[in-house]
Amino acid sequence: MAQQRARAVTQRGLAELAGVSVATVSRVLGSPPDQRHRWAAPETVRTILALAEDHGYTRNPHAASLRTARSNLVGVMVPRLQDFVLATIYEGIEEAAMENGINTYVMNSLDDTALQRTRTRAMIDRRVDGLIFGDAHLDDTFLDELREQGVPLVLTSRRREGHVSVTCDDYLGGRLVAEHLLELGRTDVVVLAGLEFASTAYDRTRGLIDRLAEAGVEVPENHLIYRGFDTAAGRQAMGEILEAGIRPNAVFATNDFAAIGALGVLQDHGFSVPNDVALIGYNDTPLAESVGIPMTTIRSKMHLMGREALLTLLALIAGKEVSSQKLEPELIVRASSAVSVRGTR
Amino acid sequence: MAQQRARAVTQRGLAELAGVSVATVSRVLGSPPDQRHRWAAPETVRTILALAEDHGYTRNPHAASLRTARSNLVGVMVPRLQDFVLATIYEGIEEAAMENGINTYVMNSLDDTALQRTRTRAMIDRRVDGLIFGDAHLDDTFLDELREQGVPLVLTSRRREGHVSVTCDDYLGGRLVAEHLLELGRTDVVVLAGLEFASTAYDRTRGLIDRLAEAGVEVPENHLIYRGFDTAAGRQAMGEILEAGIRPNAVFATNDFAAIGALGVLQDHGFSVPNDVALIGYNDTPLAESVGIPMTTIRSKMHLMGREALLTLLALIAGKEVSSQKLEPELIVRASSAVSVRGTR
DNA sequence: GAAGTCTACGAAATCGATTGCCGTAAACGA
DNA sequence: TCGTTTACGGCAATCGATTTCGTAGACTTC
Secondary structure, eight states: OOOOOOOOOOHHHHHHHHTSOHHHHHHHHHSOGGGGGGTSOHHHHHHHHHHHHHTTOOOOHHHHHHHHSOOOEEEEEESOTTSHHHHHHHHHHHHHHHHTTOEEEEEEOTTOHHHHHHHHHHHHHTTOSEEEESOOOTTOOHHHHHHHTTOOEEEESSOOTTSOEEEEOHHHHHHHHHHHHHHHTOOOEEEEOOOTTOHHHHHHHHHHHHHHHHTTOOOOGGGEEOOOSSHHHHHHHHHHHHHTTOOOSEEEESSHHHHHHHHHHHHHTTOOTTTTOEEEOSBOOHHHHHSSSOOBEEEOOHHHHHHHHHHHHHHHHTTOOOOOEEEOOEEEOOGGGOOOSSOOO | OOOOOOOOOOHHHHHHHHTSOHHHHHHHHHSOGGGGGGTSOHHHHHHHHHHHHHTTOOOOHHHHHHHHSOOOEEEEEESOTTSHHHHHHHHHHHHHHHHTTOEEEEEEOTTOHHHHHHHHHHHHHTTOSEEEESOOOTTOOHHHHHHHTTOOEEEESSOOTTSOEEEEOHHHHHHHHHHHHHHHTOOOEEEEOOOTTOHHHHHHHHHHHHHHHHTTOOOOGGGEEOOOSSHHHHHHHHHHHHHTTOOOSEEEESSHHHHHHHHHHHHHTTOOTTTTOEEEOSBOOHHHHHSSSOOBEEEOOHHHHHHHHHHHHHHHHTTOOOOOEEEOOEEEOOGGGOOOSSSOO
């Protein structure tokens, strides 16, 4: 039989050993180092700290949460962790959470509104202090209802009118792509836009369209196709476009993975990238650089986004005034659009 | 000011409303439906259930955990959720957990032994009932120490001698690749093996080598290179191999992403895949099929692996006898190795 | 030197749920 | 008829930490 896990010491145990009351132990152990002396004599503080150390004391979070009605837990809902982008944002969240003594639950909603609801409920039932959503839908009021109920929440990756969010300035990202295309003179563009209910898809597309319009270029309705953000969706969308007889000289995918899927299809059909078709992705995931033809893309600060989202949520929980934040995107030009009359940089 | 979140009802509240004691409420609400009548009259049961429903009662898990010393929480440690494989395994874990009323914490250890320790500690401090590790190292005794302390734990993805694990039969996977190469007559193989301390890398490589040895083929020491599992590592490894003047007619990467990285490098150097070099990956991630040249790979049951890992952990926590499990791998032949004298597959 | 002001703690009430131990009745067995 | 189950459910102790009152003594202050 394996050695039984030693019964953990509690504050009561430490109190008895130190000859003080649990109240004192609680106060000493619960205060930040520079505040401890406010509660006990230096000698007492030292004794308690030493005992805690020796006996490997760790606070029982359930007991603490029961008393304080504060769990130091936040829930994170993402469409899918398989998505590199969300996994990276989550890393940022996790990092900032650890730094602040917070733990996180993550769940995949698969962008399914039913799952979104049941899993959010599961988190609330677990008494999280607040929630971060990476799967906001433009066309669903679930989040509004939640806020009505007074649940502290912050959005990230995708925004939604009326909610605090930390996102990439996707509209600007779209504009950057448009400007790049204008410079290249490749304005007969097809947009593999992602999912219609995601603000990322919407804003990136809108930014592109608006900027092109300012230059007098119209993007026809049938050049926009919404199929999803992953590789399979990119293949699908690109395939449909070609099948419809559309022959663009540029393709903008609102996600690198979709772009990679599109790349495969384009090559299968004998199109050269970038000579026949310039290809641009979004997010600057590692694959963008490593795939056969290094891909032009928009770099977004995913990790930072996660960090800021968590920090914002913490501020919100603390009752502070918080506001939305848009992180700046950056255009990264690579071979997949290296067709400019200027050098290939 | 947003509407204040209504103070949640507690069992005490329900008890008062129903005119019974909290003990009865607790028993009725805590028993499985078919056991409820053992504790209260049908009428009472109905009243309590109705009141709970009406007032949206949800059990306070902190209070319950405090009392029972059981949290219904399990911790999951993965090297990195950015890795599609681990993200998928986690989805399986999450799914099975939800079905069993269990919640999960996930954390990234980044395969850093220090992070591994501190984050595991953070989970234990949170009083998880058990842990699943997806980042076991062959050369580190951390997990052994943990088990000594009586912490219930199960490994997945990677195994480690002396621990219960749910993995893919990686050794067999390696053998399958070897057999495929023997059939193709492409036995001058380079192995981009991944990380040396990971059993996945070790077993897949060993399986390949052993099977080739049985056929009288030796894999020279310098044809094995350990650089990591991701795309960047694949690029790096492949680059070094070529720089060393090695010119294999087949490359086996123990991970699809590394394979994709290698593919890029091979093409950059003017090698044709599969004509000059056959390329084989591992895991059958969606990208394997979608990337320029559809890739031969080994399919592993990642989602199922996660499910089984969780179920195994639950059994372990329940005090049952559990044993390791190896899921069967399957060879998926695609264009990247379609060079057989037989038809293309 | 009387009245504040600190300092350093302690007592005890909570937080919400679980559970072992009992008590009371009605039903049952022989 | 009387002892024994069985059904139904209350009492009260706990789990471990936090926090509101207090209090006793030391120190100031005018």
